[in-house]
Amino acid sequence: MKIAIVTTGDEIMSGNVVDTNSAWLADKCWMLGHEVVWHGGVADKEDTIIDACKLAGERAEVVFVSGGLGATLDDITLSAAAKGFGKKMVLREDIWNDIQAFFKKVGRECTENNKRQAYIPEGGKPLANRVGTAPGVQVKFGKAVFFFLPGVPKELYQIFNDSIFSWLKEKSAEVAYSQKFLKCFGLPEASFDERIKGISFKDIRVSFRVSFPEIKIKIVARGRDGAKKMEKAEEAIKNRIGQYIFGADEDTLPSIVGGLLKKKGLKIAVAESCTGGMISNMLTNISGASEWFERGVISYSNRSKIDVLGVKESIIKEYGAVSRECAIEMAEGIRKLASVGIGVSVTGIAGPSGGTKDKPVGTVHIALAVGKKTLNEHHIFSRDRESFKMFVAYCALDMIRKSLL
């Protein structure tokens, strides 16, 4: 089928926000064997929304319209489109009940404004939104089937996956396809590019995207033997990238580390200085973390390194707080303090100030007390403060991962 996508929203048209929904939707359509032939984007104005919907409807059999389903006064996508195709907006009591129930559940006040979201074009079918309040809507306007979706990506994904994916799949001639993501860390982009160059298989599309500090490899296979072809491509890629691949699909580096800890029956404790809590935060994003995450200490001041972690004052005096020696004492200290199997520590200079000639901004020492030994690493990574923290957190997590393999 031919598919069109219409994006609405002042924030997108004025360049305030990058539209990622269109690529997400187009990717799903491609996977299912459909073709996106048209994309239109307009601001939250009635006449341009009508214009864009009509043009899209003339060029495609299915039209996705994203954005403008919220509860505020500039959310006019549905009413504008309905007007453009000469349809009435009708109040759906079932939707209004759902919205009120949603607000009750999250303990927030439901105002009359939210009632706006219970109106949909006549003949339309609401598509349940489990993440927010605005339902999606499926409705036939002219010769095309329109799907109206919220602009909030999480809500759009959920409604698409729950209510549209299988509908599109049924309409597709080429139903067989597979898709897989491989996730890597630790290999610079240019070396990565060198290694993966020339990999090519029939009916397989390999692409990659840097999503700092990860590189995500995407493999898509079309056709009947998709799964088999996929396996071959995956093997070829793994041969070239090896241990830099830490996981696939929904895996994250913290989820992999958590899984390994759980499997081995080990608990971890974290002592962070320059990352300021980021490592602990990433680990505790994993559901069930309390089974293997015992505690964390953010020993920002020297005093807290000495008082809480038992780092010797003489070590800080002699080597400084940013040193291999201090990192090792921190990792061993937190492991002992928490009586756990693994202690990890980081200490460094996030910048932009605080650097010296010997220890420039971006210097970091990481230590891992595991089993009978304490491993350590040293990096200099000079970037902005948040990127530095993120990079260091990934390095530490990847050290843990490798030590558990």
Next chain:
Amino acid sequence: MKIAIVTTGDEIMSGNVVDTNSAWLADKCWMLGHEVVWHGGVADKEDTIIDACKLAGERAEVVFVSGGLGATLDDITLSAAAKGFGKKMVLREDIWNDIQAFFKKVGRECTENNKRQAYIPEGGKPLANRVGTAPGVQVKFGKAVFFFLPGVPKELYQIFNDSIFSWLKEKSAEVAYSQKFLKCFGLPEASFDERIKGISFKDIRVSFRVSFPEIKIKIVARGRDGAKKMEKAEEAIKNRIGQYIFGADEDTLPSIVGGLLKKKGLKIAVAESCTGGMISNMLTNISGASEWFERGVISYSNRSKIDVLGVKESIIKEYGAVSRECAIEMAEGIRKLASVGIGVSVTGIAGPSGGTKDKPVGTVHIALAVGKKTLNEHHIFSRDRESFKMFVAYCALDMIRKSLL
């Protein structure tokens, strides 16, 4: 002026690449006082390129077309558009010389294929590309001025900045403009909307966007008295939203909290359970945090609450670790331990498991030991794990902010 953007490219239409050029261009246009009214996207096919260019030319005075200027056979944007507007393509020897010189400079072979890039529509003006081989082209088609630009972001940016920016600036009637963002937390979207309803000033555009868990208000004033008008609008909005506004423009909630701590000469220590380090991480994202952030403890296990923070075992037995009483002991404990002016604590159930009838998933207690008293708050916020953590971190930071005002 009214501006339209047309994006061409199979890789964008199939969702393989996210189009970031449009947002970049729209942002520049917006800053210069122009309005992007239309966005069209099509694949590398002659008829759809013509279709999209014609529609854009009917809706705008200036049209940016990006993509399809490369040396390969599917790069047909220029020839398609020229055909659509009844113009010939002409070989420009000066461009062909530049292309050959470019290849010589980078030490690569120049093939006959590259000669394709030396053809532009009659009457067109080449715009130098210093990053790659394909020049941009400025040409009048019908009533609109078209700018054709390469799809490679680096090349597009350079050509725009060198050859288009000042042209656009000259055409702008309203060169004077001001823009301001106000940032809010704590007021639900619908209530926010109710409060801000009806605010309207001449030459002022007020819009807002939910960027969970914040709401960002954008005020743009155009014309000569922009700054004055802006002040008036800002005052009117502040009268309605009041204390929910925590900052403006580049401010973040942690940067505001850090600024207040620094101003008052206070240090803070953080005891986190359910947020797992997120509060400390947010605070230490602020450059210079070591001046006012003393330490953090992520007391995930009950034992760490007792051992490190000095929470009484009897409190946990009687009230549970997720309780007002435990939160208060944690905040007072970390304050004492770190010998600082402010101690803050959070303890809750992030989920998805671990809830009970009395304490459902999403329950959280926050305490703030400051001056002679310990404040506390209680919320139930049932969402996914990461949103819960983020919401709780914001609540805690906002409590600190208000206590320091």
